[in-house]
Amino acid sequence: MPNYPASSRDFASVFVSISTALRSSFLGLALLAGNLGAAVPAPAEEDPVFAQMSPFGIGSCRRTSFVPEFWVPQMAAIGIQDCRNTRLSWEVMEPKKGEWAWEKADERRQVFADHKMRVGGTLMGNPKWVKGWKKQKKGPGLPVSDLPAWSNYVYEVVKHCKDQIKYWEIWNEPPNFTYQDQTAKDYGKVVATAYDAAKKADPGAKIGLATKSAHIQYLQDAINAGAKNKFDYVTLHPYEMLGSVLRGRGTEAVFMSVVPNVRAMLRRVNPEKADVPVIYTELGVSAAPTSTRHGHGPEGQAYGLVKAMAMCIAQGVTSVNWFQARDGDSGPMGLLEKDGTPRPSYTAMGQLIKHLGHHPEFLGWTRLNGKHWAFFFQGPAGPAMITWAYRNQPDQLDFGQEVQIVDPLTGNATNRAKYQLTRAPAIVLGPPEKLLAEAKAKRDEPMLWDGHDYSEDQTVSIHFKDGKSVERGLHTNAADEVAADVIAYGGSARAGTVPGGTTFIVDPSFLGGQPTPLRISAVVRRNDNNDPAGFRLNYEGPGNRNGYKLAPDWYEIPDNKEWHTATFDLPDAYFVYMYGFNFSFDSQGKKFNKYYLQSVTVEKLPPKTAAAGN
Numbered sequence: 001m002p003n004y005p006a007s008s009r010d011f012a013s014v015f016v017s018i019s020t021a022l023r024s025s026f027l028g029l030a031l032l033a034g035n036l037g038a039a040v041p042a043p044a045e046e047d048p049v050f051a052q053m054s055p056f057g058i059g060s061c062r063r064t065s066f067v068p069e070f071w072v073p074q075m076a077a078i079g080i081q082d083c084r085n086t087r088l089s090w091e092v093m094e095p096k097k098g099e100w101a102w103e104k105a106d107e108r109r110q111v112f113a114d115h116k117m118r119v120g121g122t123l124m125g126n127p128k129w130v131k132g133w134k135k136q137k138k139g140p141g142l143p144v145s146d147l148p149a150w151s152n153y154v155y156e157v158v159k160h161c162k163d164q165i166k167y168w169e170i171w172n173e174p175p176n177f178t179y180q181d182q183t184a185k186d187y188g189k190v191v192a193t194a195y196d197a198a199k200k201a202d203p204g205a206k207i208g209l210a211t212k213s214a215h216i217q218y219l220q221d222a223i224n225a226g227a228k229n230k231f232d233y234v235t236l237h238p239y240e241m242l243g244s245v246l247r248g249r250g251t252e253a254v255f256m257s258v259v260p261n262v263r264a265m266l267r268r269v270n271p272e273k274a275d276v277p278v279i280y281t282e283l284g285v286s287a288a289p290t291s292t293r294h295g296h297g298p299e300g301q302a303y304g305l306v307k308a309m310a311m312c313i314a315q316g317v318t319s320v321n322w323f324q325a326r327d328g329d330s331g332p333m334g335l336l337e338k339d340g341t342p343r344p345s346y347t348a349m350g351q352l353i354k355h356l357g358h359h360p361e362f363l364g365w366t367r368l369n370g371k372h373w374a375f376f377f378q379g380p381a382g383p384a385m386i387t388w389a390y391r392n393q394p395d396q397l398d399f400g401q402e403v404q405i406v407d408p409l410t411g412n413a414t415n416r417a418k419y420q421l422t423r424a425p426a427i428v429l430g431p432p433e434k435l436l437a438e439a440k441a442k443r444d445e446p447m448l449w450d451g452h453d454y455s456e457d458q459t460v461s462i463h464f465k466d467g468k469s470v471e472r473g474l475h476t477n478a479a480d481e482v483a484a485d486v487i488a489y490g491g492s493a494r495a496g497t498v499p500g501g502t503t504f505i506v507d508p509s510f511l512g513g514q515p516t517p518l519r520i521s522a523v524v525r526r527n528d529n530n531d532p533a534g535f536r537l538n539y540e541g542p543g544n545r546n547g548y549k550l551a552p553d554w555y556e557i558p559d560n561k562e563w564h565t566a567t568f569d570l571p572d573a574y575f576v577y578m579y580g581f582n583f584s585f586d587s588q589g590k591k592f593n594k595y596y597l598q599s600v601t602v603e604k605l606p607p608k609t610a611a612a613g614n
Contacts, residue, residue: 049166049206050233050277052118054358055313056349057082058335059282059321061328068111071326071336076115078350081358083112083119084169084281084321088161090125090153091140097129097149102160109164120208120281120321121161123154123194124171134179141179142171144186151197159201166206169235169281170194173212174222175545183545184221191222195230206232208279214238214258216265216513216576217542223270231273233318234262237282240580245311246285246296246304248392248423249477252311252373253449254577257508259315261576264513277318283308284323287332287343295332299424302344302409303388306425309352310375310386314362322349348408355379355406355427364443366435369395372421373447376431376439383436385428392423404429446509449475454510461601462504473510474602477503477581502535502585502593506575506602515542515574517605520583521567523598526560533557533595537568539583540575547578550586557595569605 058080064071065087075083087108094100112119125140126133132145143150158168170191175182191209198205209231211218219234238258244251259278266274285304288295296304305322312320327334335346361378368374372395374387389395397419406413406427419426446453452473454460460473469476526533537551555566575582587593 047206049204050318053082053277053279053319054080054353055309055317055319055360056080056353056358057084057319057321058325059084059323060325061323061330061333062087064324064326064328064334066108068108070340071334072111072115072117074336074340074342074346075325076117078346079353079358080349081117082319082321083117083325085112085119085121088121088123088157090123090130090143090150091127092125093157094127094153097127100156100160109161113164119165120167120169121157121165122169122172122281123157123198124177125153140177142174142182142186142190144182144189147189147193150190151193154194154197155201158198158205162202162205166202166204167208167233168194168198168205169208169210170231171210173237173282174210175215175218176212183225184218185225187218188222188224188226191227192230195227208233208235208281210235210281212237213240213547213578214261214576215547215578216261217540217547217574217578218545219262220265220269221542223266228270229272231276233277233279234266235279235281236262237280237323239283241577242283242285242304242308243294243296244477244580245307246300250391250449250475251505251580252390253447253508254505254580255308255311256315256447257513257577259317261513265576268514278316279318280312280320282323283312283320284333285345287334287345298343298345299409302348303424305345305348306352306386306408306427307388310377310425313356313360313377314365314375344409347411351406351408351411351427355381355384355429362443363436364439364441365447366439366442368397368421368435371395372397374435374439376436379429382429383431385431385435385439386425387421387428388425389421389423394420394422397421399428399432400434401432403431448509449507452507452509454507455512457510459601459603460507460510461599463599464597473507474600475505475507477505502587502597503581504583504600504602505577505580506582508577510602511575511604513576515572517607518570518573519567519603519605520570521565521601521603522585523563523565523600524557524595525563525598526557527594527596528560529594530560531594532592533587534592535566535585535587535595537570537583538586539568539570539573540578541570541572542574543572563598571607 058075065085088105092101093105126143130143130146130149174187195207198207209219209222209227214236236258241255245255262278263274285296285301286294287298287301290297309320324333326336327338335349336342356377357380363376363378363383365375368387371390372387373390374385376383376385399417402415402417404413404415405419406429408425408427454473457473462474462476463470520537534554534556536554538548540547541549551568558564
């Protein structure tokens with residue numbers, strides 16, 4: 001389920017199967033740095049366990065996992081065949097040492113079998129009887145103090161379920177639900193132990209290396225700390241990135257960079273596993289009212305599902321266990337309401353399966369009218385295109401011929417040659433051959449944010465000029481329409497008090513998912529009253545369980561008599577958009593945020609040049 005640590009909640013509120021050509025089990029991504037959005041080449045040999053998986057999967061929360069009979073039939077009715085179910089936790093299966101509670105678990109498993117639904121398991125937990133157990137608010141920590149008992153639990157559960165469950169995720173969203181003093185090194189030990197035990201119980205079992213959100217740094221740290229070659233697939237939960245796309249921030253390229261970033265990391269630290277499947281075992285959108293912090297409303301939830309599935313398939317995600325089937329303990333996240341009433345997202349999922357098939361082939365992509373993302377797939381009845389208005393800005397499309405346009409929220413279809421594109425995604429059947437040919441030609445090209453490839457550039461920047469944001473490879477969370485531009489001392493600037501205005505996203509093509517020493521420079525001055533102001537830099541880097549770290553020094557803005565340049569050299573920058581952004585300026589809330597920001601520049605540095613400080 002979504003987990004927003006305190007340090008990221010403000011940003012999250014702003015941001016908030018396998019086919020012949022794209023099954024990520026065997027992706028051979030020959031991506032250069034900066035080619036992050038490119039589609040994938042043809043796969044190599046297929047693993048039968050992953051080959052049968054569809055991108056259209058479903059998941060459940062803790063509460064609804066206990067009662068699959070209340071939602072599995074409705075999921076099966078629209079063609080969903082893959083599910084993530086978590087109720088095989090250690091404390092549930094072995095409440096007392098040596099005593100196994102199989103009966104209820106087997107009854108639940110039978111529900112999936114009766115509806116011909118493949119199910120994956122999550123291995124986690126730390127019963128009170130285990131050596132070293134201690135109480136904490138957010139659940140049990142990693143059982144590193146009793147790895148033999150953990151090994152036995154994994155062995156017994158995998159052996160008992162091997163007739164039905166073949167893929168096993170190790171823990172849910174680590175480092176969430178672990179003790180605060182536990183690190184990726186501890187998780188690496190738990191994964192390695194589980195891998196050996198599972199393979200002993202069932203040589204055909206597949207083990208998943210997991211993390212929260214898109215915490216790719218944590219995966220890297222775990223691999224380096226003992227999990228190397230001890231996993232068969234990778235799982236992520238990139239909720240925050242999807243939320244940014246839905247709010248019209250224009251961050252589709254960021255969402256499309258996730259799988260390539262994972263591949264880049266694996267090629268660097270564990271090349272033997274560079275092509276393992278990437279599965280989103282959770283991804284969802286809240287149907288709560290749009291007036292709430294993370295709510296998108298029922299229709300917005302459905303829009304998010306369609307957009308997410310199109311982008312996930314295009315970048316090579318093997319399967320998405322949409323969170324979730326029916327409302328439970330995580331609010332209105334379900335395709336079904338708490339009483340079982342279908343939401344528009346339920347219909348949308350069914351329409352996607354109907355028109356794209358269980359194993360859609362990604363054909364390519366293009367940008368309609370030069371700006372609106374359009375993804376093409378080979379469906380059961382022919383090519384299908386999914387598109388929506390970029391940054392939620394309506395536009396008129398002229399296809400030059402009549403096409404069939406399906407509303408995924410209702411299934412209603414109309415024939416027309418012209419169409420008013422809005423933030424609502426549309427499924428276009430029988431797209432013009434000219435567009436299809438254009439998309440196929442672009443299939444392996446990078447999906448660039450603003451049409452420019454910054455991989456060879458040494459700097460990216462953003463300037464606030466004439467009341468507008470001039471973005472050259474560096475973007476801010478606060479778009480022009482929501483940010484208060486402030487004209488000061490005859491020059492343009494942005495107030496540091498604007499929500500999201502001091503949170504930044506580097507173009508995915510600039511760094512190519514590689515750790516790169518960087519220099520970040522900001523031109524600033526105090527406000528008109530000359531109030532004390534300053535900030536620390538909060539940035540993405542490895543070795544931190546929360547994915548972000550504060551630069552060691554506080555920058556105090558001297559005065560408002562002139563513009564001043566704050567400079568931060570970062571030897572360990574590793575920008576992978578864990579929460580959808582790369583760095584921000586932290587002014588301790590409203591206490592020291594009374595300043596103006598004129599420009600920000602990010603510069604690549606030679607490895608020996610960077611040193612922490614300002």
